Amino acid sequence: xxxxxxxxxxxxxxxxxxxxxxxxxxxxxxxxxxxxxxxxxxxxxxxxxxxxxxxxxxxxxxxxxxxxxxxxxxxxxxxxxxxxxxxxxxxxxxxxxxxxxxxxxxxxxxxxxxxxxxxxxxxxxxxxxxxxxxxxxxxxxxxxxxxxxxxxxxxxxxxxxxxxxxxxxxxxxxxxxxxxxxxxxxxxxxxxxxxxxxxxxxxxxxxxxxxxxxxxxxxxxxxxxxxxxxxxxxxxxxxxxxxxxxxxxxxxxxxxxxxxxxxxxxxxxxxxxxxxxxxxxxxxxxxxxxxxxxxxxxxxxxxxxxxxxxxxxxxxxxxxxxxxxxxxxxxxxxxxxxxxxxxxxxxxxxxxxxxxxxxxxxxxxxxxxxxxxxxxxxxxxxxxxxxxxxxxxxxxxxxxxxxxxxxxxxxxxxxxxxxxxxxxxxxxxxxxxxxxxxxxxxxxx
Numbered sequence: 001x002x003x004x005x006x007x008x009x010x011x012x013x014x015x016x017x018x019x020x021x022x023x024x025x026x027x028x029x030x031x032x033x034x035x036x037x038x039x040x041x042x043x044x045x046x047x048x049x050x051x052x053x054x055x056x057x058x059x060x061x062x063x064x065x066x067x068x069x070x071x072x073x074x075x076x077x078x079x080x081x082x083x084x085x086x087x088x089x090x091x092x093x094x095x096x097x098x099x100x101x102x103x104x105x106x107x108x109x110x111x112x113x114x115x116x117x118x119x120x121x122x123x124x125x126x127x128x129x130x131x132x133x134x135x136x137x138x139x140x141x142x143x144x145x146x147x148x149x150x151x152x153x154x155x156x157x158x159x160x161x162x163x164x165x166x167x168x169x170x171x172x173x174x175x176x177x178x179x180x181x182x183x184x185x186x187x188x189x190x191x192x193x194x195x196x197x198x199x200x201x202x203x204x205x206x207x208x209x210x211x212x213x214x215x216x217x218x219x220x221x222x223x224x225x226x227x228x229x230x231x232x233x234x235x236x237x238x239x240x241x242x243x244x245x246x247x248x249x250x251x252x253x254x255x256x257x258x259x260x261x262x263x264x265x266x267x268x269x270x271x272x273x274x275x276x277x278x279x280x281x282x283x284x285x286x287x288x289x290x291x292x293x294x295x296x297x298x299x300x301x302x303x304x305x306x307x308x309x310x311x312x313x314x315x316x317x318x319x320x321x322x323x324x325x326x327x328x329x330x331x332x333x334x335x336x337x338x339x340x341x342x343x344x345x346x347x348x349x350x351x352x353x354x355x356x357x358x359x360x361x362x363x364x365x366x367x368x369x370x371x372x373x374x375x376x377x378x379x380x381x382x383x384x385x386x387x388x389x390x391x392x393x394x395x396x397x398x399x400x401x402x403x404x405x406x407x408x409x410x411x412x413x414x415x416x417x418x419x420x421x422x423x424x425x426x427x428x429x430x431x432x433x434x435x436x437x438x439x440x441x442x443x444x445x
Contacts, residue, residue: 012090019088022095026118028056029083031105037076040067047074051082051097059096061087070102072112079105111209114216118243122220132249133230138269139262141168143229145188146203148173152255157201159259164266170195176204181214188225195231200227201260202244203234203255215242219356224248234258297353401431418443 009017032051039132040236046066050057060082067074074080084099118127125131140159146152153171160167174188174314175181185202192200202224204215215218215235225247226229234255245251252258324331394400396406407415409427419441421427429436 011093015088015090015093018093019090021087022088025086026096027083027085027100029081031079034074034076034078034080037074039074040064044210045321051077051080057174062099062101062102062355066100066102072104073117075100081105091431114243117218117221118246121210121243121247123223126221126247131225134400135230135232135250135262136198139167139217140196140266141170142199142201142259143170143192143195143197143264144193144203145172145174146200146201146255147176150205152203152205156201156255156259157258160263163260164263164269166266167263170197175214177207177211177214181340182217182219185214185217185220188230189223189227193227194440195230197424200231201234201255201258202228203258204236205255206237212236212242215244217243220244221247222391232258232262294419378394397432400430403432405432406430 028194030051032053035050035052035057037047037049038064039045039049041047047062047067049060049062052058062070062074081103082097082099083101083409084097088095121127142158144153144229148158157169160169168190172188172192174184176185185243187419189202190201194361212235215233221243224233224244230249232250232252233242233245235242235245236253237254242253250258250261252261266329272322322325407431408423408430409415410426415421415427421443423440423443425440425442427437427438429438
């Protein structure tokens, strides 16, 4: 008993031993059905659930980063394929499978691929409602792309013939199942668009998800989006939705619904035409009545405007006619002549008076100048006398009067030095009274 107690392990040691052994197991890939899904956890973002099959179940943990990379949402009942390793949580001793990679198993893989393609095309804008073209309300010519061997084409023809026999139908055959189907669908869409119908119907009957995979092909989706003619799809049954449906200009649940959407019933068309004819008649009557009222109103306005204009012009003419210049043209001349005579009389009377006043003014100014002139001239006369005496004192003639003389050469230049002339040259001598002309006989100095 004592040896057993000495060889016993603590809980932590036992769990640690199990954990180390389990961690040594290789990575496994497991397929099963999701059950009891909890997550992502609000705080950590991790997911917790079980996977099971008919015979067993195991606890699974998917960390937040792994789940974010998965590209799809986990839910109960989903068949998944998990790759990871078993582990034991030491705190509780719980045995769990920690997944490092998750994917959808079986048909789920195909759905995952379709979902990824749908997200890609949506990012490119191929599913944007603003890109999609409107379908004419009354299509007169339809081109149907479908298999020629199935019953779908006959259903479409019967539907169109029943609802509106005036609609013309063209058919372009293509394969709607299998690996070669996408290429034939793309070709059929191109042929249908070349004939320029009002709309193209791309239809097929129901089938499994794998049967409808050709309508999830990227080539088909891009051909539908690039078609110059609006495309209406009716693929499978009500719950089936393919990528071709998502990028089409209109998606209908079945081929019959697609045919009905582009061909309104003939009795409905007739009823709408009768209603529109009645509305058009009422609108036209209302328009004519309104136009008649407008014409009457404009007529009254025009009559009033013309009468007002005539009255205004009449008053202006009468005003002009009442003017004296028009009633008696000579009256203006007589008035002007009278005013001119009166002005001449005033002028003849005013001129002598003005001349008399001017003469008196001039006589008064003359007397004032005679009295003032000696007083005004006294100072200038004294200044002139002083300046004359100063000028006389500075005059060269005054110097010459004292016995000096001025000698000039033949050119009239004043000689200041004897060397300025040569022997035999004629000079002139200015005296105080008179002028002498002499020839130089000798030069000294």
